[in-house]
């Protein structure tokens with residue numbers, strides 16, 4: 001399934017309309033060029049100048065007019081770090097929302113050290129070539145050596161109620177669209193009926209929570225922003241990642257369904273919360289409605305419904321699941337071992353689980369054994385490595401799969417110097 005998803009970001013320039021071109025697969029995200037009367041407008045700039053320059057070279061086959069403006073859909077690094085490649089000597093205006101830069105990583109840097117490690121795992125950055133597939137909505141193995149080096153700060157701030165302007169003879173509307181980040185906007189070309197969605201839409205279930213670690217992404221805002229996009233009835237929809245949609249019926253249906261899917265996960269979670277259920281229970285129970293789960297752009301290649309449920313739970317209620325047992329859990333490994341009939345019994349249960357392919361259970365038992373002084377911790381560690389690889393072999397959610405494999409490799413290489421073994 002993941003290999004099939006590669007078709008969404010094979011390197012090419014897509015002709016969206018006669019004057020709109022989108023470069024897909026030159027880095028993780030997309031960059032687009034709108035051709036006007038006496039210049040071009042660039043939407044998003046990839047992560048660094050080298051990949052941006054190669055995308056621009058390909059886009060230049062369609063116009064050599066000067067760059068009049070650059071538009072940032074939001075402040076994530078994979079959309080803003082390559083701007084210098086487009087600036088040249090042209091001195092374009094650079095447009096972004098007035099609250100540009102408020103994406104979570106920009107504000108609270110205190111936990112960036114651990115987020116950096118988790119980011120490497122989520123995206124599988126250190127995986128050897130034979131274990132790499134892709135990142136769900138982006139290819140693996142992007143060139144990140146110059147990431148962020150080409151960032152150029154915005155020169156024009158879009159007010160909270162939006163902005164309509166004309167650049168190079170092209171009418172452009174900027175609409176605030178909080179979702180993946182609070183500083184996101186979508187861009188609407190009323191004459192061409194093209195909508196640039198930024199990262200509030202791509203071909204995969206949305207990453208309502210990122211396992212690299214994020215503060216709460218307001219899920220209701222995200223759903224509402226995508227519903228607003230659908231009301232424009234775009235003929236052409238250009239996502240922040242993955243292939244554009246080039247017919248009106250599909251574009252509008254995709255946006256409506258995407259919004260409904262997010263809303264459905266939120267509503268089901270809230271019903272579960274108010275029924276007094278724990279995040280574990282709700283994460284296990286919530287499903288996309290059947291007519292949505294079938295849609296190719298809602299397959300959980302990137303976001304994950306259970307992860308989203310937990311994020312919504314924590315976002316609305318914090319970490320406590322309402323069960324007094326969890327107020328003071330203590331270390332339970334010793335008691336679990338006693339219940340199982342001792343450390344040896346626990347160990348053989350773990351080995352049996354591994355042999356039976358019950359990898360999640362093997363993982364959990366290995367995590368108990370690591371706390372027990374009379375356990376064979378090396379054996380438990382090896383079981384954990386095998387169980388992680390077993391889980392990865394069944395997983396089509398790219399962040400999960402990358403995380404399992406990266407963690408297994410770190411454990412095996414002895415690089416993981418944390419408290420684990």
Ligand SMILES: [Zn+2]
Pocket residue numbers: 029076078079199240241
């Ligand atoms: Zn992105």
